[in-house]
Amino acid sequence: MLNKHDFLNLTIFPHRSLSKKGFTILMCIITFICLTGGAIFWFLGAWPVFGFLGLDIVLIYFAFKINYRSGEMYERFQIISQKLRILRSFPSGKMQIWELNPYWAKTEIVDINSNHKQLMIHSKDKSVSVGSFLNNYDKQKLEKKISSSLRSFRESQTI
16 A cells, blocks of 8 residues: 555566466366377377377476466566665566666657567666566556656655
């Protein structure tokens, strides 16, 4: 909950379209199909196919686990103590922190190409690219939210 001195306290995460329950159901279906197909090939005398289908199950499982691990990344935006703090946390545990002056900060969406935009936050001599894992629509929503918070901060400083 924001108090009257908190202008921005926001955390964003990458979107994952398959839930943990959906992943479990998908893996059960894949396992059933591969084991059933493998059993058929085994009885037909092509027993090595059974091993390859088992390998498929393992590889698909680990591919999804790697994908879910990348979803553990997040970015946090806060305006506290006269600073705009941007914290980026990676799945490895590494963190990057930028502190910008919110009075001079501004947001900008830069067109990289027709399908990709980049959200930048500039403050004096620093620029930070944020929300790289968001789609273009969500980047625009984030840009409006941060801009509005920065505007509220500046207005409170002039009073």
